[in-house]
Ligand SMILES: [Zn+2]
């Protein structure tokens with residue numbers, strides 16, 4: 001099924017290239033693969049300049065051409081024929097050289113009058129199958145992704161088998177634009193990324209910090225209930241720590257340069273693991289101490305390429321809800337299941353109920369620590385745990401950590417987009433490298449197993465996803481401001497102040513809008529700020545009561561940010577309702 005869609009998308013990229021060549025005969029087409037949600041084609045337009053305004057014209061040409069594309073005929077040709085055919089296109093000539101060097105066959109594919117050098121992967125009858133497509137955007141892209149090469153024009157498009165699927169995807173794109181966390185983060189004053197601080201360095205503004213603190217409280221409380229012990233560790237440590245862990249050898253391109261302090265070299269931490277190993281090693285451990293779950297909400301620092309930084313979603317420091325579980329080998333499966341339960345519990349709280357797991361396994365091409373026996377064992381343990389739980393999962397080669405297989409959770413947000421979040425990793429290497437031990441029932445020295453886990457992944461990334469998931473309308477427990485107090489006129493300011501005092505005494509976060517403007521303006525402003533409850537206080541609510549009487553028995557009129565009028569309610573009953581809602585994270 002997936003292949004069919006890829007073939008449809010790739011064939012539509014041929015159609016795009018064909019239309020471009022009809023309209024811009026001097027363009028040089030290069031490569032056009034299918035991608036997640038669509039396809040692109042990289043093209044050298046030479047002296048012609050094109051912009052997104054030209055896309056409808058190209059799309060129209062595609063619709064004309066496709067009528068005559070009743071087949072995609074492939075055939076193998078000789079090097080000489082290929083060189084002759086593509087003699088005006090230096091990019092294709094370069095590809096032909098490469099294919100020849102590898103000793104592979106050269107194939108071309110023809111539809112209508114269009115011929116492309118291609119290794120295949122097409123649908124049978126474009127005129128029947130390519131119906132529901134759209135060109136989306138234009139970007140610059142270096143030839144072969146190398147910045148020393150020429151910058152080409154990349155045209156992105158998408159295509160689906162049915163109109164419904166195309167419409168849904170286009171809706172999703174529109175909706176994603178409206179929900180962009182960078183835009184909402186600015187409007188709601190959640191975070192800043194000042195260039196004076198540096199690229200990819202994020203400051204949580206007061207309102208964003210409230211959201212983060214509430215999530216941290218949830219994590220600490222819930223983990224404490226589940227037997228985790230929380231620690232604090234430094235942000236730098238001796239380089240030797242990460243040499244021992246193996247990060248220095250295999251993860252260095254993500255780490256910042258060492259600095260010298262006294263006589264030693266130090267690193268800003270890219271991972272917390274070595275510190276938690278030290279906690280384990282600080283005492284003699286027995287089998288009775290296990291499992292030992294050491295947890296920390298800790299910021300680590302990782303180098304991301306400037307071009308890959310993106311708002312709060314990708315920054316150069318991430319705060320993990322990290323933990324290292326040290327256990328006996330016979331406890332691995334149960335501990336793993338415990339982490340699953342906790343992960344699912346957390347996701348449900350955020351209304352993320354659609355998810356699946358991806359089991360990252362080794363790829364033959366990359367470097368890993370340890371021997372096969374240990375790897376096979378870890379992989380087997382994880383599969384056992386997933387299957388015991390009956391969870392959906394896919395296997396993915398090349399997504400393992402360098403010290404062991406890992407399991408990632410992929411979530412779907414409110415508009416159906418997928419995000420990779422939390423991760424669980426089984427590790428038999430680090431305990432060995434750090435010489436971790438425990439004494440078993442028979443007084444013998446044993447090596448513990450280790451599980452690394454961060455259910456939410458990075459708080460920066462997770463909150464960015466939440467902003468888009470909720471479109472800024474956070475549930476009550478997370479809302480930076482929970483109640484806007486809106487007096488109908490200046491006459492009710494004293495009572496409004498009293499109300500503010502009462503709410504604050506009850507740990508509710510309020511905004512008191514006494515500005516001299518109309519009630520409808522105040523309502524509009526509070527609604528734009530996505531404040532869940534708007535409390536209106538006027539003649540009917542005050543009803544001639546003194547401040548003391550009002551505190552005991554007063555009324556408030558409630559509206560929601562969705563525009564619903566909930567009518568009048570007793571203040572104390574309202575507070576009770578809110579607290580119940582907060583306790584249940586709804
Ligand atoms: Zn092709």
Ligand SMILES: [Zn+2]
Pocket residue numbers: 271272273324452453
């Ligand atoms: Zn770790």
